[in-house]
Amino acid sequence: MRPLEFEKAIRRIHTLAELHVRLYRDVGFDSIDMAAYLKDICDGLRGAILSQPRVELECISSPVRLSVDQAVPVGLIMNELATNAVKYAFPGGGPGKVVVRLEVDQDHTVLSVTDNGIGLEAGGKASSGIGLTMAKGLAGQIGGMLAVNCDGGTSFILKFKADRQLESLR
Numbered sequence: 193m194r195p196l197e198f199e200k201a202i203r204r205i206h207t208l209a210e211l212h213v214r215l216y217r218d219v220g221f222d223s224i225d226m227a228a229y230l231k232d233i234c235d236g237l238r239g240a241i242l243s244q245p246r247v248e249l250e251c252i253s254s255p256v257r258l259s260v261d262q263a264v265p266v267g268l269i270m271n272e273l274a275t276n277a278v279k280y281a282f283p284g285g286g287p288g289k290v291v292v293r294l295e296v297d298q299d300h301t302v303l304s305v306t307d308n309g310i311g312l313e314a315g316g317k318a319s320s321g322i323g324l325t326m327a328k329g330l331a332g333q334i335g336g337m338l339a340v341n342c343d344g345g346t347s348f349i350l351k352f353k354a355d356r357q358l359e360s361l362r
Contacts, residue, residue, distance in 0.1 A: 233274075249289075261334075265333050266334070269327045301351075
């Protein structure tokens, strides 16, 4: 088995590869269907890190299109936060649930990654790691704010103004 940090690096590369596939599959090259993109990332995470069937990963998204400049950081942030949730929230492999949600809230787009695990303070390690530092930096890159709530598990909420979003996909 490969060390976990190596696995995380592979997942980051896979996240970017999914974006490139989506770029060529989508109608236009200037925006990405985020519901499909996040579903692809979640499917990849299920295969790569969810060796314990007792941890469920759910991906929910409103129909949102983002510019490529925002889709890349959002995909990487989601990948990082979901990986950390599975890694730290459920010692011993679960049971538990991680929910990834992307939705439009008035004039902002909101990405949340929530788990019902032991909570960030109890897990300790994830709060100061390179992955979370990267997620915070990527949030700043898209003009967003990354907040955390540790009530009954852990919930990370990224709120940002989308460069380009459509209310419905045709």
